[in-house]
Amino acid sequence: MATILDKILTRTRTDLAAREATVPQSRQEALAATTPPARDFTGALRPENRDEGTPLALIAEVKRASPSAGPIAEAADPVGVATIYDAAGAQCVSVLTDGPFFGGSLDDLKAVRSAIDRPVLRKDFIVSRYQLAEARAAGADAVLLIAECLPGDELAVLHAAAGEYGLHTLIELYEPENMPRVAALAAAAPERTSIGVNNRDLRTFTVDLEHSLKLVADCPAGVTFVSESGIRTRKEIDRLAAAGVGAVLIGETLMRAPDSAAKVRELVGG
Numbered sequence: 001m002a003t004i005l006d007k008i009l010t011r012t013r014t015d016l017a018a019r020e021a022t023v024p025q026s027r028q029e030a031l032a033a034t035t036p037p038a039r040d041f042t043g044a045l046r047p048e049n050r051d052e053g054t055p056l057a058l059i060a061e062v063k064r065a066s067p068s069a070g071p072i073a074e075a076a077d078p079v080g081v082a083t084i085y086d087a088a089g090a091q092c093v094s095v096l097t098d099g100p101f102f103g104g105s106l107d108d109l110k111a112v113r114s115a116i117d118r119p120v121l122r123k124d125f126i127v128s129r130y131q132l133a134e135a136r137a138a139g140a141d142a143v144l145l146i147a148e149c150l151p152g153d154e155l156a157v158l159h160a161a162a163g164e165y166g167l168h169t170l171i172e173l174y175e176p177e178n179m180p181r182v183a184a185l186a187a188a189a190p191e192r193t194s195i196g197v198n199n200r201d202l203r204t205f206t207v208d209l210e211h212s213l214k215l216v217a218d219c220p221a222g223v224t225f226v227s228e229s230g231i232r233t234r235k236e237i238d239r240l241a242a243a244g245v246g247a248v249l250i251g252e253t254l255m256r257a258p259d260s261a262a263k264v265r266e267l268v269g270g
């Protein structure tokens, strides 16, 4: 049975081919080369760059909709949301740029990047070098690479290519069997790589925080471990922090909060 991830990847490849036919790779490369340097996404998550008493770092996500939740905040203004995250003290901002399944766009990312001074992550399903050039050309400071989407040496190839563009990488995994190759890549480039474990099983959409609590033990020293998805309460965050989780990636809880600044402070405030 085709999982949601299979469906997303099929669509991603179709849309990518269309973009490549309109704006050639060479053009994206040229745009990327003239984009102001990337901000230090990986460094921003480190403990020395957080206020005293903050349990861990926050990557706050701009997310209008998702396959698991349906519409979340379809009319949300990405710049307005990101500005609130920034002012409330999130260390980094993640912007979904997938259109068909998450209602996002590269224009959202561009607008957010120029409105705030925090590092910005392009959250998408990256399967080719073209998308890396495109990310940097749009101003992204970091990209998500998903181990389950990049079998064999594809993950290592794109991770190296991201480095060439000056992009930092958040490497995500769900399947524990992917941890060894993810950990090896991160340990070899800890200044530009973090590891994220998704708590959401993309086959069933079930969320289980225990998933990252189990895998944090396998994170190499000096690499920030990010727990992703389904995080709702300060209690959960304190528990993750106590287990050695260095950062959390939160979308839905913040997007749905009537006062997202207050929610940021409640979740990660000192």
Ligand SMILES: O=P(O)(O)OC[C@@H](O)[C@@H](O)c1c[nH]c2ccccc12
Pocket (backbone or CB within 6 Å): 061, 063, 123, 124, 172, 198, 228, 229, 230, 231, 249, 250, 251, 252, 253
């Ligand atoms: O909205 P949540 O449950 O807080 O989750 C955020 C983030 O972890 C989730 O959006 C996500 C994690 N990995 C992904 C990969 C692609 C798209 C989205 C995601």
